[in-house]
Amino acid sequence: MHSDGSKFAVGYRVHGHLAVYLRARMARRDIECARTVGHPRARRAPAIPCPLLRGPATFPLVYPPQSSRPPRPRRSDHGPSRTRRAGSKRYASGGKMIEVIEVSKRFGSQEVLSQVSFTALDGEITGFVGPNGAGKSTVLKIVAGTVTPTSGSVMIDGHAYQDADRPGSVLGAFLSAETIPEHMTAFSFLTYISDVQGLERNAAAAALELVGLAKAKNQKVRRFSLGMRQRLGIASVLVGDPQNLILDEPINGLDPDAILWLRSFLVSAAQRGKSVLLSSHHMAELSMVANKIVLLDGGRVSRQGPLDAFLSSGSQQVYFEASDLFGAVAQLHLGGYHAEMFREGALVTNAEPSEIGKVIYDSGRELRHLSVVKQTLEETYFETIDSEASTRQVSETRR
Numbered sequence: 001m002h003s004d005g006s007k008f009a010v011g012y013r014v015h016g017h018l019a020v021y022l023r024a025r026m027a028r029r030d031i032e033c034a035r036t037v038g039h040p041r042a043r044r045a046p047a048i049p050c051p052l053l054r055g056p057a058t059f060p061l062v063y064p065p066q067s068s069r070p071p072r073p074r075r076s077d078h079g080p081s082r083t084r085r086a087g088s089k090r091y092a093s094g095g096k097m098i099e100v101i102e103v104s105k106r107f108g109s110q111e112v113l114s115q116v117s118f119t120a121l122d123g124e125i126t127g128f129v130g131p132n133g134a135g136k137s138t139v140l141k142i143v144a145g146t147v148t149p150t151s152g153s154v155m156i157d158g159h160a161y162q163d164a165d166r167p168g169s170v171l172g173a174f175l176s177a178e179t180i181p182e183h184m185t186a187f188s189f190l191t192y193i194s195d196v197q198g199l200e201r202n203a204a205a206a207a208l209e210l211v212g213l214a215k216a217k218n219q220k221v222r223r224f225s226l227g228m229r230q231r232l233g234i235a236s237v238l239v240g241d242p243q244n245l246i247l248d249e250p251i252n253g254l255d256p257d258a259i260l261w262l263r264s265f266l267v268s269a270a271q272r273g274k275s276v277l278l279s280s281h282h283m284a285e286l287s288m289v290a291n292k293i294v295l296l297d298g299g300r301v302s303r304q305g306p307l308d309a310f311l312s313s314g315s316q317q318v319y320f321e322a323s324d325l326f327g328a329v330a331q332l333h334l335g336g337y338h339a340e341m342f343r344e345g346a347l348v349t350n351a352e353p354s355e356i357g358k359v360i361y362d363s364g365r366e367l368r369h370l371s372v373v374k375q376t377l378e379e380t381y382f383e384t385i386d387s388e389a390s391t392r393q394v395s396e397t398r399r
Contacts, residue, residue, distance in 0.1 A: 136296055
């Protein structure tokens with residue numbers, strides 16, 4: 001124990017080569033693996049020799065899950081216990097679950113994030129999008145507690161994540177499959193996580209069953225495909241049944257069946273009152289599951305709002321099919337509408353469907369199909385990115 005009596009000084013020991021390997025991996029990746037599996041309170045220890053690295057390395061020391069030291073008494077636990085479920089009084093209020101408040105981050109002289117603010121509510125899937133280099137991964141690491149912001153804060157259910165008594169039940173973050181030790185089996189990796197979080201080992205078997213890896217539980221991770229590693233990474237954050245989920249590009253490498261499973265799982269999780277923060281470049285998939293979209297560009301939130309606002313942000317188009325299509329288009333032009341031939345019908349821009357239907361009926365033609373065409377999430381995404389780029393270019397020119 002440290003001289004200051006800190007409880008972080010107590011190390012959770014794993015004997016043999018496993019301990020050496022995990023310590024080296026954790027040091028190399030800034031403790032991401034340790035905190036991802038439920039240790040936001042990990043602290044750096046004095047340097048120790050490590051044969052897997054060329055010099056002295058440090059490893060995170062964490063409070064052991066089965067220590068004889070009783071937990072600090074609190075009037076209320078931060079986050080749900082294993083028996084608490086969404087729908088209890090604590091989560092029925094619809095309060096903020098993940099709140100990012102004016103977060104900024106600098107690496108040296110480079111500012112990668114500037115005043116980033118958004119919320120991911122319970123019972124919703126929040127899509128997190130942006131071009132490469134926008135700072136999405138940095139934001140997610142800050143939320144997960146593996147990176148410290150230069151300024152600003154992150155609150156989980158109204159509390160700082162590092163104050164959680166049961167971090168594994170508060171937040172589960174899957175940031176990268178690269179942090180999974182390749183020499184371990186799927187089952188040994190998840191049982192390690194279960195031991196660290198003080199859970200029963202059957203939680204590992206249940207998580208493997210949930211993601212479809214039960215039959216591969218004794219295989220080494222090095223033999224896994226990218227899709228299988230992604231599934232194992234997702235399983236690692238489900239072991240503690242967290243109330244809040246953070247997933248960074250979970251669809252990468254998944255086959256169509258796995259994508260369908262993930263889509264169903266995320267929707268079900270949100271319906272059970274969990275908060276899901278989902279980062280992805282797959283706009284079509286996001287538009288199927290997301291309730292809200294946060295668009296990050298150049299380290300800033302350039303736009304955020306309900307999914308419907310992103311799908312209806314462009315000019316409205318009406319698609320119709322009719323007898324004597326060329327005559328119907330000509331009639332619309334005479335009425336001041338802008339119509340263009342499209343597939344087996346025509347598209348009319350900036351018009352209401354009732355207006356178009358009336359013009360066609362009044363002209364004596366048969367209307368065979370009439371619908372409103374919504375802009376896709378991908379189209380809105382690129383329009384916003386292009387607009388932001390143009391604005392920055394004009395600003396730089398004026399300087």
